[in-house]
Amino acid sequence: MIAENVRPAASAPARLFGALERQPADALLGLIGLFRQDPRATKIDLGVGVYRDDAGETPVMQAIKAAEHRLAETQPTKAYLGAEGDARFVDLLAPIVFGAALAGDPGLTGVQTPGGTGALRLAAELVARGAGDPKVWIGTPTWPNHAPIFREAGVTVRPHPFFDAASGTVDFAAMASALAEAAPGDVVLLHGCCHNPTGAELDAAQWSALTALVVERGLIPLIDLAYQGLGRGLEDDASATRSMLAAAPEAIVAYSCDKNFGLYRDRVGALWVKADGGSLAAVRDNILVLARSLWSMPPDHGAATVREILEDATLTSSWRRELEEMRSRIAGLRAALADADARLAPLAHQGGMFAMLPLPRDAIFALRASHGIYMAESGRINIAGLRGETVASFVAAIAPYLQR
Structure with a gap:
């Protein structure tokens, strides 16, 4: 006989990880x-x-080794950075990315991130909070991690043509035709230079036409600038990014120092957002809240090393x-x-x-x-x-x- 105060055993609950499926290996x-x-x-x-x-x-x-030696000798603390990371690193990097004039644009705000991938993920989360239901348009082929980053943030991804394999060049006509279907407020992910995986790049006239299309249709350029300096030089590799940001009222730049400073394992990057004065403070507030939830505070060492280099002319x-x-x-x-x-x-x-x-x-x-x-x-x-x-x-x- 079962005591009145003893309930029958419930059926065993489903195990937490029972619904997970195997994933393909990288x-x-x-x-x-x-x-x-x-x-x-x-x-x-x-x-x-x-x-x-x-x-x-x-x-x-050698510049990295010298900067790291200085840090080892002089760094006073290993205390946490804030969610925005090393602000001085961001300030010193901005003129290299944007040029002196645009780097001082009061509509531009930036934070340190764990590599370019961290910058892209932070951007994806910010886009997911944007007005309406923005989609991100991504050329094919692209870096394999681009689409998953945005999908994991809940953002709809739309592919568009980019590369003509027969000629080894950009199929700009097909690209422009597809982007003409993008809705105002949609995001267009662009490689600022040194396209991964194809190496194919838009020429100056194509960048100009694309910039006009982006502005005319009210699209938001998100420029992934991961290889500045490894294509045609620091200035030439940034020229398209600068032109696009000068024209577009809203824009996003995800930047990596992993390649051009050789800091792969230290994961050094930054995210900048351009917005009008009325929304810029809210943009930064949301960036910091999202960063806090994603990684709390970015790692210091790599960014501090870059800062040491950029603070010293030699x-x-x-x-x-x-x-x-x-x-x-x-x-x-x-x-x-x-x-x-x-x-x-x-x-x-x-x-x-x-x-x-x-x-x-x-x-x-x-x-x-x-x-x-x-x-x-x-x-x-x-x-x-x-x-x-x-x-x-x-x-x-x-x-x-x-x-x-």
Whole structure:
């Protein structure tokens, strides 16, 4: 007999994680693992998106080493930063990104973020709070993490054409036609320079036409500027961003220092938003509230290192010189590839570390098996993974498979 004050046992509740489904493995991380396991001395890693020198290393810049030494000797505290991060870092970086005049625009507000990815995620959350139901338009192909970042924030993603694989150039007519369907208040995600994964870039006339379209239709440009200085130089790589921000009443810029300062593992970035004076304070309030919930306060070390460099003319000069050496090496490899095979000629007119090779998917696996050449299944290569001495053998290996 059951006592009156004892309830029958309820059915067992569903376990918290019982509804979770397995997720596909990250293809790039898997490629890294396969490369490491390959014992061949002649193997070539063109997958992971980090700069490498001609010795195949990802070096620490001398300017970074000097700045870190100063920090180790003089940094007075490891206390928390605020949610906005290192404000001095943001202030010093702004003229490099926007130029002296635009950096002082009273309608521009910025915060430090954990890398460019953190800047994009913060931007996505801010967009999700925007008026109406804004959608974000993203060119195809793009960096694989772009769309997931916005979808995880609850923002609808709309693809638009960008790359013409046959010519290795931007299909601007198709891009403009698609964006003509975007609604006022929608966001257009743009690569400021050095497109990842294709290397293809809008020319000056196309940027001008795109800027006019954005302003006319009331769209919000969100510029991902992750490789400034590695394409055509610091100034040229920022020119499109500056022109767009000068014209658009509202805009967003997600910036990464991971590549142009070589601070990959330190995750250094910034987010800037341009808005009119009536909404700017609310924009900043929301940025800080969102940042507080996402990561509380950004890490200090990388941003402090950049700040040390930009506060010192000698270190700034050293950084600029080293960055130009990196840029020149990448440009030289592009030229060498283009000269080696006419079907690779478009690479000479592209910019940055990446390119999409006109290779069928089965060829990519064959090259991996036969030659130890590792690249993404899309045909994207990190050009900086090549060395001067490996260009000829690489082109000889891919030549039988090139489709262009």
